[in-house]
Amino acid sequence: MTALSDPGKPALPLHVQIRRDLEDQIRSGVLMPGQKVAFEHELMTVYNCSRMTVNKAMSALSAAGLIERRKRAGTFVKLPRLDSTVIDIPDIQIDITARGESYGFELTERRVRTAVTAKERELAGEDGRVLCLTGLHLASGKPLAVEERLINLAAVPQAEAVDFSHMSPGHWLLEAVPWTQVENEISATEADAELTRRLGIEKGQACLVLDRRTWSGPERITTVRQTYDGTRYRLVAHFDTLRRSAPRP
Amino acid sequence: MTALSDPGKPALPLHVQIRRDLEDQIRSGVLMPGQKVAFEHELMTVYNCSRMTVNKAMSALSAAGLIERRKRAGTFVKLPRLDSTVIDIPDIQIDITARGESYGFELTERRVRTAVTAKERELAGEDGRVLCLTGLHLASGKPLAVEERLINLAAVPQAEAVDFSHMSPGHWLLEAVPWTQVENEISATEADAELTRRLGIEKGQACLVLDRRTWSGPERITTVRQTYDGTRYRLVAHFDTLRRSAPRP
DNA sequence: CCAATGGATATGTCTATACATTATCAAAAA
């Protein structure tokens, strides 16, 4: 067995290597925002490769928003903007189990009805049928979040036959019905009487609210509001500019 | 003047056109998650171009996470995951003016001190000097958010000379000191006595909290907590899977 | 002194080709 290449380094493609090198220089501060990056023909000689290979690396960084390229002038590290960063909003069940707690779901109410409220009609249209589910997400046995969900039965007819009494509808939907678009909204609210009772928290406590609407193509799938106990759980968003670029292995 | 090409359509590059077409098909539901996308050689004949051009379009979509490519098998629309979506968290000043309200900042407290608390030491290190600013963001003259900020004077010495009495420190920093990394955290809290007084809201009201830490290369720049009035302002996050792909003009 | 012009240059796009890599499928061997 001759070791032609280190098995730990499975011969990373050259354009990936170039991209990584530049990324590292930006991340470490060797290349600061506004500073000029080497020309393509310079990197060509450094890496001893063709311009297309350098171009592929640079184009990827440009698409990721890390650098800016101007004809004749050259390439520069981009001044980052504070908007458009990446955030993780995981499925609540996955999130809870990931932090080592046991997950449970408890269905409180289940109704099938014709769309009447504005919210329901936005989802299912005039006279569409809607599955209304209300339940509780439990972390280590304790209530963590209240969920109020509407499912468009025209788009997901098989949902009507599913027993959600101990299964997270969101988790089921995630696997059963692939979506193509999502809209989320994060807000804060004060716990009203009902939240107080259902989450077992004090009246008036701050809660984090996550509203989510999903589509599958042109069709609306579901609308959900998850209200979290603000003290026990924080909908933590952890992000980082360079994550816009491809993740490392 | 012969109209070789519509001036409204400035001859979009072919690989961009191909990417857009596929994006549109995914967005509209013509191509559903899991479904097979045409082979490269098929798109070659459709668009009458070389394989490299098709490959560029497909690679971009793959990098954006919209499709999955498997050798020999082909290309498929990816099943979306609920995490890692794109969110806009704009600078508060820009955000307020963008929604047509007038913006104002009012400095409440300004101190230069040696790092003593854990938070300060995390920013400036042992015995580092820190600029502590506390202020109020005003939208249309009314308090909207309280800001508590620490600036690492070792990294940003020029901040000590700046008059922040009516200027948002965050906005100044954004232009004065380019950063390379950010970490954010969103949480909810109940308004305590001080928040109640400073924001002019009722005691116990729910507030949205945004904690942010920025780096410039290996160096820490600033730590800030912005606490928003939960009723008047919602830190609204609006996102969409396909935004991972490049934005449209 | 300022404006217009044009050349030089770096990036953008595209082609045609080559070979590498890998998963699939079918035929051959056990």
Added chain:
DNA sequence: TTTTTGATAATGTATAGACATATCCATTGG
């Protein structure tokens, strides 16, 4: 039947060259 083997087909990577496009910069003309 099960396993192995090998051909095949798809993507992945890389090349060299060509032309397009935008813009910086110096030279020229007013």
